[in-house]
Amino acid sequence: MTPDRPSERAGLQIDQAAPNLWRPASAVVMIPMLLFVAVYAFLAFLPEAVSVSILDRFALSPLKVTGVQAVQLSSEEILLTFLTHVFLHADVVHLLVNCFWFYIFAQPLAVRFRAARHFSLSERITGSFVFMALFLSASVFSGLCYILMNTQEAVILIGASGAISAVMGASIRLGLRRYQPGGISRGRPLSIIDPKVLLASSLYIGSNLLLLTPYGDYLLFGAPAGQVAWEAHISGFLFGLVMLSYFDRLTLPRR
Template sequence: MSQSDARSPRPPREKIFNAPFLPLLIAASMPVLFYLQERLPDQGLSMAFVPADLWRGQWAGLFTSMLLHGGWAHVTMNAVGALAFGAPVGRLMERGPGPLVFILFYIAAGAVAALGYGLVHPHSMAPLVGASGAVFGLIGAATRLMGGHGRVLPLFHPMVLRASAAWMAVNLIVGLIGLAPGADGARIAWEAHAVGFLFGIVAIGPIGGWFAARRDLPIGGV
């Protein structure tokens, strides 16, 4: 071995697990919160979102419902989704105020998804629980980030349109047939999923453009 070879720096080791911290934290929090939920006197039912409550001025459920789940399969599915699709969003928002923006984005997606469901079923007394609306917000955002090489793809990019159509088709089929793991006969709020997805795929445009401008990356459009 030559002297120059001995002094050359070793290439950095590739991380085995390279998920951003916040998506990992959100995914890990879900089973912990569900463990605590199961030990509440009403199993968290008082924190669920009931659409009819909107017209009584009770809005807290829009936010607290995303902390609850209907079973361990439900928790697992949402935790995996938050980690997988939150990763590209988290990488975009790693610097500066990015972590705060990520958390606000996630919360807003969940609240808007629940609100959309409430507007579709304004008189329903059936409680809605789960972080699926927020997770679908991450899926919508990730749809415009995957294949963009660090930038947000235009909303009407062919890749984005194809992926969006596929996600909405799967969501509609699962919602109407009820094939989701852990559903156990409960109604699947596919409308909330759709609204969360639409929020994410639209909101990531200006948000991603702002972060891209800070990093001197090309901006992909609306």
């Protein structure tokens, strides 16, 4: 007698479009990661002085918006840094950590927006635009929050952590939908006040706030906790958590 498959025992359907964590669900997941790596590799091969100059020019900085540098730069140059800082990374560890978390949490969101290869071409195109709209608008929002909380600080913000945090916040509202009828590409997202969402949100926000305590360096295995832009992390996460419902409505009607 052959054992029942898990889906048959539970009486649930497993969505055929559910993401396999080790198999890319969509080009919209891979392209940003390739850009992260390509930009880092490009800067690594340049002379250090040139690399630092480019980094300083395209990084987001409060002083570019509210300080002395605001006078030296055009409005277009300042606004551009709200997007360009996402593709810059400080070192290999920073790059790999961001790529890892983006890869894990972007896949279910790509399926949710019907940007994965299992869907039609028109659905994939629409879903990819919606995914990138969420990602880039989260970059702007988290960058703005970072500036508002560090108005006159001589610091820079680089890395995709704020936007990736938004992807994480949006993805946790998909909960366990892989094993629910219709899977993550159908049905309503979990409520913001769902216990599972509240628990995951508390853990993420709490871990970032712990960086402000004397134990922050221990959480990062000795790395300076002060270098972590917790403001961008938390604001980005909340953006994705709240705004998923809005971006979800922009995708094509669900069958």
